[in-house]
Amino acid sequence: MKRRSTFLMIVLGFGFAFFYIPILSMIVYSFNASRLATVWGGFSTKWYVSLLSNDKVIDALFLSLKIAVISATVATILGTMAGIALARFTKFRGRVLFSGLVTAPLIMPEVITGISSLIFFILMADWVGWPGARGFSTITLAHITFSMVFVTTIVQARMIQSDRAIEEAAMDLGSRPWQVMFDITLPVISPAIMSGWLLAFTISLDDVVITSFTTGPGSTTLPLLIWSKVKLGVTPDINALATLMVLTVGAGVVAAGIIMTRAERRRLADERMAFRNND
């Protein structure tokens, strides 16, 4: 089993160093007292102080969170519907186009999605007078559109895996299809729906390209703010911001990992118990 492991383990070690050295370096330099972001000038937390007292950053963060929560929620509802439709309704008119429409945004370069959304919004404003001004609403619409297909992919995969018989069983026991949907189907796929929401939320929170095309004056999300600063070069307050974001996300992922490991361990224990009282 452990063949060639020395070589593989060395590559693995270098690989993880490659993954994490840039991030660690960024974290270390966020505590750099020097204004020159890449030259070490002693330890300081002043960049954190200036960051947290910067209203622009705080406003951008809240705008990003607002857009991410709303777009992830709408995208989850629409994406779940599309996933259920594709997994369960095998025959309907326009199914081929529909399944194309839920895959295309996954591989469409963001530049193209961004530009086509922008052109669409500009022309719509010209033709029907809506949207009057670009900003929060146009960003949210664009985010919903390209993140819903990720939800669809996750939900569809989960639906295909799940045992169709449990839905039939519920119907057999007297439930109408819509009741089956709420009693059985949705509860059973709820973990997939939750990961879909989380993914949509993260995608929205992280997006630069599409947001930069669909935004308007006064609507600066956090990635847009970082983007405009980073284009000019490395600055110490971005290091501090990056550190805060990486640590927040890292803590979240580690916590989720621990919870999942615990749940897995409990499930295994349950299964052993079930095996013991097997009659």
Add this chain to the structure above:
Amino acid sequence: MEEPFLRIEGVSKSFGVFQAVKDVSLTVGKGEIFALLGGSGCGKTTLLRMLAGFEEPTAGKIFLDGRDMSGVPPWERPVHMMFQSYAIFPHMTVEANVGYGLKHEKAMSKADRAARVAEMLDLVQLTPFAKRKPHQISGGQRQRVALARALARQPKLLLLDEPLAALDKKLREHTQFELMSIQERTGVTFIVVTHDQEEAMTLADRIAVMDKGEVKQIGSPTEIYEFPNSRFVAGFIGSVNSFEATVIGRERPHLRLSVPGLGGEVLARDVPAAVEGQKVTLAVRPEKILLGKERSASANSFQGHVKDLAYFGKDSLYRVALPDALVQAHAVNARRGDEGARVADWNDDVWLSFEPASAIVLVG
């Protein structure tokens, strides 16, 4: 004539060009355990799904208790099903699973429902596991949850799709008898789909043997085993020696056949359909063949020598070479001892014989 409890009348089902069920007609009486037996793809599951209402027949009708079931959706049928995978709702407790169907009984009070769930759990001996989640119970317990859930609403008809297939061999035998006793106590009509002939023979009052979407034979387990009506049924249920034969003449109550494979003539049980000179198949079950060192008094006796033998402990299987056939014979090892236990050994010359009543003539 009194209307039967369940009547399936000329039912066919096609999926595109594939005909899954071809013109099936049969009746099932109230309180019966009826088995649909056949290999995979024989149409038995499709027939079951049409009874449950998941599929509409392409042609034909199903009457349950005199009511035409055409177009009645599954949730309105007084028919419940125990799924092959059990289809236990994974997010509900055992108790909630069993009580799920009862929430549609609008006339029932909450207390009545709880009482009914308790009664059902008691019936399948799962009361201590009421609060458990499905992943916390064993496969055998899950099977009983599925049974209790399907019985809770007191269906007129219970459909069981391969009820024992997911259980291991030891549990299967025990569960078979439990199913029969529960059926007796509740009086619900059972229709069991199975590919396992032993399961069908033990459980069912009557069996319908299916092949390629058609019903080949309907009858009690004894009828199906002792009087198969076709080569398919004879071969599907148990093992059988079959030989090409020609009808020579009728000697009531027997038929005289010429069987070149055995190198002689055979007296067999008469079948009305056979006519003189007709090519038929002669079928003899291995356990009906007697093996001896001496020629017996039986009408059908043939000499051969033992080519192969397999010792199973309580019995042995012999493969005996005759002039133009290899015949399988089962013999019980009644005597004790290491050498004497066997009737014969490799290459021994032996005599095979069977009663005319055990010789089945299959026409077509």
Add this chain to the structure above:
Amino acid sequence: MSTEGFSRWFDRKGWVGLVIGLPYVWLVVLFLLPFLIVLAMSVATNTPTAPPFSFGGEHPWINLGAYERIATDGLYVRAFLTSIFNAFVSAMLCLLIGYPMALGLTRVSKSWRNILLMLVILPFWTSFLLRVYAWMGLMGKNSWFNGLLTDAWNFLVPIDWAVKSIPMMNSNFAVVLVMVYTYLPFMILPLYASLERLDPNLDEAAMDLGSRPAQVFRDVTLPQSLPGIIAGGMLVFIPAAGELVIPTLVGNASQPMIGRLISDEFSQARDWPMAAAIAVALLVLMVVPTMIYSHYQAKAEGSK
């Protein structure tokens, strides 16, 4: 079994219409329609109006000028070649680094494996922009990393070749390096998934029949992981070819990639038909790798 039944029953209450219709209409209006507009835009004529295009009221209604320029103008041809080259090299490097890493992941103990997998996925959840930014810090002239590399270089080469710092930023090298960094998980995860499924008995059977470990790898492991390799390669190639953020931040402005070109034509040159035509050309370029990807993806999943 048949699934027509399910939708048949739903139809009674119009539920099918709602469940399919809502996301369908949404995608048609906000995804398909904008794309069709871009498609039409690519054959329009650039005008100094607002918005800066017109579908000629006179001849020619269809203006293929933009496509003509893409095929003949060196700037656009070079941009396409640069994009394909960078994306291809990135995919190759990801494979070279990712394959042993994925194989290594299948060889560590189960508890370690979960932790390491989490560490592979973790960067996914952190900001893409900040991961690019982290490398800007490392590659800069005064950074400790650049200093380290410079020292190593000066130690190895003759004294005349010595440099004060290595010019890494604003080059194709920087673009490829950062693309490898950000897209490596896309390679490792499908590879790991396809390698993990392999039956270890096959390795043992091959060794039992006299193969040395290197031969086992060549004859057994590698051929079976081919769908994973191709799926992972396409998963890196496709987004890399259309990348905008990385070339803008660390790339060489005089050697733009397609993504940057589209954005520049649109926002700076205000030549919308040209931007649209490049976008359409980029999509055409992506059709082939996408089809290869979905073919091998289906294969990789089919072999479960």
